[in-house]
Amino acid sequence: MNRTKAKSMLGSMLCDIQDKNEILFFLEQVLTTAEIDDVLDRLRIYQALSCTETPQRECAKKLNVSISKITRGAANLHNAKAKAYWQSKFGCNDKG
DSSP states (O other): OHHHHHHHHHHHHHHHHHHHHHHHHHHHHHHHHHHHHHHHHOOOOHHHHHOOOOOOHHHHHHTTTOHHHHHHHHHHSSSSHHHHHHHHHHHEEEOO
8 A cells, every 4th residue: 555545545534434442542552652642732832822922932932842842833833724734633722
C-alpha cells in the first residue's frame, strides 16, 4: 500500500471510531509514547497561542516546551483557516 492510500485509510479508520476510549487505544497502538507526548504538546501550544495573547517565550516557559516548538505552532497559526479551526475546537470565542 502506498502512502496516499494509507493516509486515506487512516482518515477512514479515525472517522469510524465513535468512542473516546477506542480512539485513545488506537493512538496508543500506532504512536510511541514520545509521539503522543509531542501531539499533546502541540495541542497545548495551539490552545495557548490561539486563545490567548501570551508572548511565545512566555508560552514556552509556561508549557515547559522549547521555543522552536512554539515557533512552529505559531507559524501554523498564521493561516487564518487553521487559527479559526483551533479556536473553534478550544472554544476560545465562547462566552462564559
